[in-house]
Amino acid sequence: MNPIVDVKNLERTFGDRKALDGLTFHVEQGEVFGLLGPNGAGKTTTVRLLNGILPPSAGSVRIFDLDPATQGESVRRKTGVLTETPALYERLSARENLEFFGTLHEIPQTEINSRVNEMLDFFGLTLRATDKVETYSKGMKQRLALARALVHKPPLLFLDEPTSGLDPEAAQQVDDLIANLGRTDEQTVILATHNLLEAQRLCDRVAIMNKGKILALGSLHELSQKLWPATWVDIEFHSSPKIDLTETLKSQRGVIQVTTEARSKALSVQVENEAIIPAIVQHLVECGESILRVNPRDYTLEDIYFALQAGEA
């Protein structure tokens, strides 16, 4: 099956400045894909190009097998975009906003009312549906903006900094809604953000960007494997080992180093890759040790991100 989004060597220049420089990635159906990077990395420009708002300077983009540069209207029928600022009509009510965008997204007149009610209900805005948006809190505006992006049930959703400027509680609420969308509706989501925790929580795969280039691409696991193939494993025993395990472990294939403290019930082993861990565990059992817990250390997206950005610098 073709990917929903297929981007090859995408470039975009503004005057002398290269905003996007050779972007290549694809997104599969049902995936939550993250575009990560600092301000000015090119995330918003990518969203604009993928929706046919801006033409590319070079390279190709296919969205649902359509070219956004020449078939922008058809592409935008299948996409919903949550812009960085809510961009709502503040003098109108939530209902009027949703009805307006529902009409522009060509929802049949007979269905608009029920679809708008459904969205208002889902995003907890029914009680304030007829109030002007200018009276809403930031969190409510963001929920309404999300409802607007979803009112026509687009199979591909773009979220540009969805929790930017929200307090932690409102941000958590929005994140929960997004997590729900990706998992329950087979909806494909492209999340442009500089919020690493949010990306780690929501994304299946990420593209880490800087200065218009993709520095790395993959799932958290793939990225950490690429950056740090050698993995640390923390092993905890029921009781302190009867013998010093350091030397016997070091003699095992693939073990780089072992650290432990005297009379400790735990030790840490650095191995060349994760595949070696079962053999290490088996060796310890054969040595007569009773193992309570084996915990390979995970790298966070933050570790990966800063390592990559530092490398780029």
Place this chain on the structure above:
Amino acid sequence: MNWRSIWAIARKDWKEVRQNKAAWGPAIAMPLIFAIVLPTLFSSVPRFIPAEDLQRELGDIEFLMKNLPPAMRMIFDGLKLEQMFVLYMTAFLLAPLFLIMPLMFSSVVGADSFVGERERKTMEALLYTPTSDVELFLGKVLAAVIPAIALSWLTYLVYIITVNVTSFWLFNRVWFPLSTWWPMMFWLTPAFALLGISATVMISSRVKTFMEAYQLSASLVVLVLALIVGQVTGVMVLGVGTVMLIGTLIWIVDAILIYLSVRNFKRSTLIAKL
């Protein structure tokens, strides 16, 4: 062309503009003054000013009437002094003032719709809809032109009623509007409404705020002032032929401005200005 989307944009813009009271204050006050206050005032003058003073005033009018085309001069034949005064003031002198309305209305809505939308940062979400650039443009133009023409026509209607009612004591019949007013209402007024919006669209690409756009487009009133001066001095009296000619010229200017605006109204250009 998706007309459902076009009308939705027009209705939304109109709904938004209706709530921008700062812009609407002057735009609403003007028709009230033009359609009710001024005709009532002029129709009442002969009640309070002695005929000899009016004669002195009409000395100027007689001079101006010499410049009228023969067909129009005939309108004054056989009229009493007081009737000539009221007819000249209400049917000739005030006529060009009514062209300010379509111009102002469409400029106010246009400025709010094109520049205000950008200023309030709501344009981006609109650009992400499947609506085409032309549909977006048309929706916004209709939001300005239709209410401008409708409100102008409503003002004309109120003016026609006011003039006939307040001057009935002098004429004892319904005498207004004169033939010149029909092409002015149905040919020149729509042309001026379109001129207001098309000029505002051109201006809107060069300014940042609603007020800047509003003030700049208001400078188009100079055109109407020129017509008023022409009328008062008798250089260019608004007869049927003149009105049709001016209307045709304005329609041509409209067509050129609209063509240029549509050509420049592109998502990629609009997004760059956000």
